[in-house]
Amino acid sequence: MLGGTGFVGRAVAEDAVRRGWEVTVFHRGRGGVPEGVAHVRLGDREGDLAELAAGEWDAVVDTWSAAPGAVAASARALQGRVGRYAYVSSRSVYAYPAPAGADEDAPVVEGGDGDYAQHKRGGELAAVAAYGDAALLVRAGLILGPYEDVGRLPWWLHRVARGGRVLAPGPRDLPLQYIDARDLAGWTLDAVAAGLGGPYNLVSPPGHTTMGALLGACADVTGGDAEFVWAEPEAVVSAGVEPWTDLPVWLPPGVMHDAMHCSNVGRAVRAGLTCRDVTETVADTWSWLRSLPGPPPQRPDRPALGLDPAVERRVLASLA
Structure with missing residues (x-):
């Protein structure tokens, strides 16, 4: 190795x-x-x-x-x-x-x-x-999964655990591949x-999970009082929020989403690929995060991810 x-x-x-x-x-x-x-x-x-x-x-x-x-x-x-x-x-x-x-x-x-x-x-x-x-x-x-050092799923888990109104980029049934x-x-x-x-x-077959299922799993394992405020993708982008970096994992429907979340994995499936449910990935990642004595590791060659709280509050206010 x-x-x-x-x-x-x-x-x-x-x-x-x-x-x-x-x-x-x-x-x-x-x-x-x-x-x-x-x-x-x-x-x-x-x-x-x-x-x-x-x-x-x-x-x-x-x-x-x-x-x-x-x-x-x-x-x-x-x-x-x-x-x-x-x-x-x-x-x-x-x-x-x-x-x-x-x-x-x-x-x-x-x-x-x-x-x-x-x-x-x-x-x-x-x-x-x-x-x-x-x-x-x-x-x-x-x-995704335990030991992640890029910060995508860890950011969502920590954000949902903080609770309150959480900007949730739609649509809820947006298919994800990971x-x-x-x-x-x-x-x-x-x-x-x-x-x-x-x-x-x-990568998982297309539609293995959705944005709604991913965030729902985060809420289930963290046990917080998060209230998801689902927003249409056009509203999120027009507010200046950057897909993928400000809101990790998420890409609005269109060219970028097709390129990342709509891949043909038939060859790997025929060669034995199986993928565990998103609830297991989320739960095990949260368990790992809680076991750490400090913040999770972050690769030095990758930028920190996640939406600034002040920007999130502004966007939520505009949606209201």
Whole structure:
């Protein structure tokens, strides 16, 4: 496991340990290693790969999301000593806007040192260059669940727990696609064991949950007195509220929503993808948040998310 101490990497390492697999974690030593990991090797993906110079493994899972040179260096360092290379990529690699129903054959961006999409596509190309058909490209969508270090579901849970009138972006039945990090981990390890390669969109089937069901689950687990004030998407956007960043997860119906929440995942489903109910993802994330001694972890390369309370009050007043 390249990484293995935070969010997706941790979910993969923990799942592999539960299976009884012998797990080696290569990381920088900044986070706690999951219990049961057999071997720990310290190094830096962006330079110090000395600890990868010896050893053989059946498979490696790589979640790197910055400049693709680190993926290329790791793949080359392990070439010939690893059976399969699973790279956790992103549906962001598709040329924007990906239409509703787009599958793995949709056009993709050029790989390189540009934005996030180019980084992920570059990582894919690096993995394929070193491993060919033995490279598994896990094109994840929105990822939620315990250990989340981006702040999307944690923000909603904390906001709903505070109670009071909560701006709820509609429509209530707006379909959402996401993948619980643990379901991503389980599918990825099953796919590695089965010898799968090539690209797979990995996110829940369209309509797995809705905005209303997600926020309802947040209210149920936090036990607060939140009063959801549902607003039409046009009213939310016209008030200057930014979809996805001010109100995480949510995108108004249209091009952006189609690109993020309407992906074709038939290939992954046929390969065994199953997704737990949103109530389980929300409940387990809340339980994890409550177990922390302080605020949840936040990736330094991602901005803080969530609607400013003063802006929310202004928008709610305008709706009234």
